[in-house]
Amino acid sequence: MSTLHTVNKSPYERNSLTSCLDHLTAGDRILLIEDGVLAARKGGAFAQALQDAKGACAIYALGPDLSARGIGQSDLVEGIETVDYGGFVDLAADATRVCAWL
Amino acid sequence: MRFAIQINEGPYTHQAADTAYQFAKAALAKGHEIYRVFFYHDGVNNGTRYTVPPQDDRNLQKLWSDLAEAHKLDLVVCIAAAQRRGILDANEAKRQGKDGDNIAPGFRISGLGQLIEAGIQADRLVVFGD
Amino acid sequence: MSDEQKRKTFLYLNRRAPFGTIYALESLEVVLIGAAFEQDVSLAFIDDGVFQLMNNQDATAAGMKTFSKIYRALGDYEVRKLYVEKESMDLRGLTLDDLMPITYEDENEDYAEKPSIIVINKSEMAGLIASQDVILSF
Numbered sequence: 001m002s003t004l005h006t007v008n009k010s011p012y013e014r015n016s017l018t019s020c021l022d023h024l025t026a027g028d029r030i031l032l033i034e035d036g037v038l039a040a041r042k043g044g045a046f047a048q049a050l051q052d053a054k055g056a057c058a059i060y061a062l063g064p065d066l067s068a069r070g071i072g073q074s075d076l077v078e079g080i081e082t083v084d085y086g087g088f089v090d091l092a093a094d095a096t097r098v099c100a101w102l
Numbered sequence: 103m104r105f106a107i108q109i110n111e112g113p114y115t116h117q118a119a120d121t122a123y124q125f126a127k128a129a130l131a132k133g134h135e136i137y138r139v140f141f142y143h144d145g146v147n148n149g150t151r152y153t154v155p156p157q158d159d160r161n162l163q164k165l166w167s168d169l170a171e172a173h174k175l176d177l178v179v180c181i182a183a184a185q186r187r188g189i190l191d192a193n194e195a196k197r198q199g200k201d202g203d204n205i206a207p208g209f210r211i212s213g214l215g216q217l218i219e220a221g222i223q224a225d226r227l228v229v230f231g232d
Numbered sequence: 233m234s235d236e237q238k239r240k241t242f243l244y245l246n247r248r249a250p251f252g253t254i255y256a257l258e259s260l261e262v263v264l265i266g267a268a269f270e271q272d273v274s275l276a277f278i279d280d281g282v283f284q285l286m287n288n289q290d291a292t293a294a295g296m297k298t299f300s301k302i303y304r305a306l307g308d309y310e311v312r313k314l315y316v317e318k319e320s321m322d323l324r325g326l327t328l329d330d331l332m333p334i335t336y337e338d339e340n341e342d343y344a345e346k347p348s349i350i351v352i353n354k355s356e357m358a359g360l361i362a363s364q365d366v367i368l369s370f
Contacts, residue, residue: 003362008121009232019247019279022319023358034117064124085128092125092226093103093134099245099361100229100369102110110255110370143258143370182261214265221366222238222269229369 002027004095007036008102011046020101021049026056031083031091033062037069040080047077054079062088105129106224107139108217110231112147113162114155119148122230123165130173138176138220139166141209143231146189149179151206163206170208177209178216240365241272246281248370250300251291256284257299259370264302267309274313274364275306276357282320285331285349300332307336307348315360318353 005028011017017039020030030053032040039046040061050059063082066072073082083091092098107126111118126136141148148166155161170177179189188204191211195203205211221227244263250256266273277285289300306314314334321327328351337343352360361367 001362006228008117008230015279016247022354023278023361025358025362028362033121062121065121085124086132088125089105089129089132089134092105092228095226097364097367098226098228099367100231102229102231102247102369108368142262143254183258214262215268217262217368218242218266218269218271221242221368222240222271227366227368229367231369 001096002029002094004028004091004098005030006098006100007032007039008034008100010035010038012038016101017046018049021053024053024057028057029060029091029095030057031060031062031088032065032080033088034065037061037065037071040066040076041071042075042077050077050080060087060091103129103226104135104137104224106137106220106227108220108227108229108231109139109141109145109148110143110229112144113153115144116232118230118232119145119162119166120160122228123162123169125228125230126175127169130169136173136175137224138178138216140217140220141177141179142183142217144183144187146179146184146187149177149184149189149206149209150204152204167206167208175208178212179205179209180217181211181213184211239271241274241363242266243361243364243367244273244275245367245369246275246277246284247279249280249283250289251294251296255370256281257297259368260299260302262368262370263306263311264309267311270310273311274315274360275311276360277314277316278320278357279317280320280324282316282324282326282331285314285316285334286326287330287332304332304334306334312336312346312348313350314348315357316349316351317357318351321351
């Protein structure tokens with residue numbers, strides 16, 4: 001029983017990531033998509049928050065959205081796994097429910 | 103697994119409809135079922151056949167219409183949201199006394215109940231928006 | 233409706249203020265239509281969503297429809313669980329007194345009027361999210 005949380009907006013623009021991080025249950029997973037992947041860049045203001053959440057909840061970023069925005073694997077906060085759309089589908093199927101933080 | 107998809111935004115302005123399309127395509131490729139794709143709020147604007155996007159870019163409406171045809175998808179445009187934003191099928195145009203309709207192939211206009219029903223019948227509801 | 237009638241828990245996630253965008257109004261329209269399906273419905277008001285429940289809303293001068301009275305009628309549609317997040321209210325300087333009094337009639341207690349608004353903290357809200365079958369975001 002777990003939730004897949006999706007975050008699609010940049011954390012620099014919207015508080016959706018922060019809100020998401022405030023409402024996690026251990027075992028949940030977070031998938032950053034669209035502009036949400038911008039949070040995953042190391043050295044960014046949200047890198048620490050993601051590191052802190054990572055212990056209890058695995059964090060993923062959508063590969064196509066990273067490449068679109070010029071973010072390479074080596075630019076990512078450590079421990080964030082990249083998935084493609086098939087991986088997105090798998091995460092949604094594995095979870096009990098999906099919660100979109102728009 | 104049976105998925106239901108909700109799309110809250112129109113084409114191009116937000117990435118929602120693109121991400122939803124790629125998700126749907128990937129789910130179908132994995133052998134999952136898409137119970138319904140429900141277009142709400144500005145998402146109804148994905149259902150007009152009158153867009154002429156630049157030739158060197160994707161044609162989102164055509165992508166959805168083609169995917170629907172290939173996999174017999176149920177693409178539903180919410181009637182209340184459609185009425186607000188001017189997406190009509192022939193019946194609606196006649197009912198409302200409008201001089202034309204614009205619904206794209208493969209899309210149908212129906213009520214909000216279709217979204218709730220999709221939530222009930224599907225195993226997972228995934229929402230794409232802004 | 234299908235033969236195998238399932239009853240699921242539905243959570244409507246409201247995080248935006250009313251009027252600046254249409255999400256508050258149109259999500260309410262889903263709640264009203266959804267009521268006919270007799271599912272177990274809860275509404276969550278987080279972040280700016282708490283402003284949807286502000287008392288004394290009047291959009292007349294703005295030329296828009298004031299739809300806040302629909303929240304007051306939710307009890308008639310068997311929608312009785314409006315969870316409002318305390319931290320979101322605190323950040324915005326809101327208290328329960330700033331919100332509309334929204335009630336429902338409890339048929340199990342002689343139709344006694346009871347409050348539909350339930351203030352919970354973010355940890356309880358996380359627990360609520362983790363308990364739902366379907367989450368609708370707008």
